[in-house]
Amino acid sequence: MSSEEESPVAQSALSVQRGAGVPSTCGQSVLQDAMSLTPLDSTEDRVQPFPRSPQLQRRSAKAAPPTQEQLSQRVEELQAQKTKTEARIQSLKKRRADLATRTDVMKQQIHAQFEAMRAVLKQDEQAVIETLDIDMKRTREMLGQVLKTWNQHLHQLSRTISITQQAVKDTRTAAPGGQMEDKNEIINLQKSDGAEENIRLDEERFEKLVQMLSSVCKELRAQLQRKNLLLDLLPAVVDPQTCHPQLNATSDGKGLFYRAACSSPEHPLKFDQVCCGLGSAPLCSGQGYWEVDVRCCSSWAVGVAYERLERKGRDKGSKLGRNRNSWCVEYRNEKLLAWHNDRNMVCHWVGVGRSRLSRVGMWVQFDKGQLVFFDAETMSVLHSFSAVMTTVFDRAHHQFTEPLYPAVRFIKPDAQEWPNHMEFCHRTLPL
Incomplete structure (x- = not known):
């Protein structure tokens, strides 16, 4: 090969060698390195400058085309899902058709x-x-x-x-x-x-009959009003871990007895100074109804409370109705008061002057922030807490933000012995 036919790389290498006075060995090495470069249009395999990363390898593996067996398996899975979906749709259609029939029945x-x-x-x-x-x-x-x-x-x-x-x-x-x-x-x-x-x-006989019919009418009206509440009756059970050490729960968990001596060990969730106890199942949404039998108790408080109600000490934070975490009606010294946030209101009790309340009903509409206390015998409203009926300043107090637990409290009356027993009612509509 003549000098005119040499490659441009070789000519540049020679010119550098002549002009710079570099030894010939160095020029030959440069020439050899230049001649060893792979042409861009070479058909040989290209060499990567560094190995592929694991992430790139995973992408390449995922991008690999599926095999025939994988595609067949995927088709079978989709067919199975399609069959299940069609069966589910048919079941829902049948339920929708049966719904109208069952409603009519x-x-x-x-x-x-x-x-x-x-x-x-x-x-x-x-x-x-x-x-x-x-x-x-x-x-x-x-x-x-x-x-x-x-x-x-x-x-x-x-x-x-x-x-x-x-x-x-x-x-x-x-x-x-x-x-x-x-x-x-x-x-x-x-x-x-x-x-x-x-x-x-016999006018006297018929006057008695009219009075009797009037009484039956009132009782029937109360029972018809009560039936809707009993449909929402929640079977409350006492949580013994929350009860004061002097309170004993019955074997079925419905009732609480007071005993002068402590009968249960200490527990972090127990009320240590106030004779309170909470139910075990809270109401988190919707509506519910509880009834508490208070006939065997001379002074009491019945209501609902958040779980974060304080359990230790005798301050307002651990007493029903004396804080923002609880609502109650309280009977003490022949007076019936409704308590919340350390405020009290006299209850509109039509039974004032007779013996005492026998059963207290509590109806909660959780989502609407409404709590109503009833005389469960006459279904007269004792007091109603409602977020809608209160002022803007107090509205947040009655907007329930946490699960509500039924709660009871034994209160020591003045110049009397301690009360004995309270019980949650579990019965349904009277036979």
């Missing part, structure tokens, strides 16, 4: 029950009306008999007057026997005059 059953109640009321109404008609007919017959007797007496008097007048005209007197007979008849009718005043309807 339930409506018919409810309608039949109310029709039976109306039939009983109609039958009882008819029986009472028939009794009233019988009494009216009997009284009318007695009055008719008396009226007939008086009509006969009037006829006799008219006849006697007529005879007497005729006798006066004839200047004759009536026979002594006839006069005596008329007098006797008049006297006998006068004696029967007092008995006529006793002929009347």
Whole structure:
């Protein structure tokens, strides 16, 4: 190869060698390095400057095309999912179709029950009306008999007057026997005059009946109102880990007894100074209803509380209604008060003046922030806490933000012994 035909790289290497006076060995090494470079259009395998990273290798593995076996398996899985989805859709369609049928059946059953109640009321109404008609007919017959007797007496008097007048005209007197007979008849009718005043309807009996029906109507109205609440009845069970050491839970967990001596060991969740206890199951959403039997307790507090209610000490943070974490109604010294956030309000109790409350009902609408206390016997509202009915400043106090636990407290009354027993009611609609 001539010098004119040398590559440009070789010519540049020679020019550098001549101009710079570098030894020939160095020029030859540079030339060899230049000649050893791989052309860009070479068909040989290219050498990577560094090995691939693990992430790049994973991407390459994922990007690899699936095999025929993998594709077949994937198709089978999709077919199985499709079959399950179709079966699920058919099941939902069937449930939707059955929903209307079941609703109609339930409506018919409810309608039949109310029709039976109306039939009983109609039958009882008819029986009472028939009794009233019988009494009216009997009284009318007695009055008719008396009226007939008086009509006969009037006829006799008219006849006697007529005879007497005729006798006066004839200047004759009536026979002594006839006069005596008329007098006797008049006297006998006068004696029967007092008995006529006793002929009347049995009004006293029917007044009692009206009062009884009024009482039944009030009780029925209360029971009909109560049935909706009992449908939301939550079976509360006492959590023994939260009860004061002097409180004992019954074997079924429904009731609490007070004992003078401590009967349970200390626990971080226990109330150590205030005789309180909480239920084990909270209400987190929706609505629920609890009932507490307080007949065997002389002073008490019944309500709901957050779990973070303080358990230690005797300050306001651990007493029901004396803080923002609890709501209650409290009966002490013959007074019934509703407490929350250390404020109290007198309850509108229609039973003031009678013995005492027997059962207290608590109805919670968690999402609406509403809590209503009832007299569970008459279903009269004792007090209502509501976020809607309060001012803006107090509204946050009644907007429930945590699960609510049923809570009870035994209160030591003034100049009396400690109360004994309270119990959560679990019964449903009365039979």
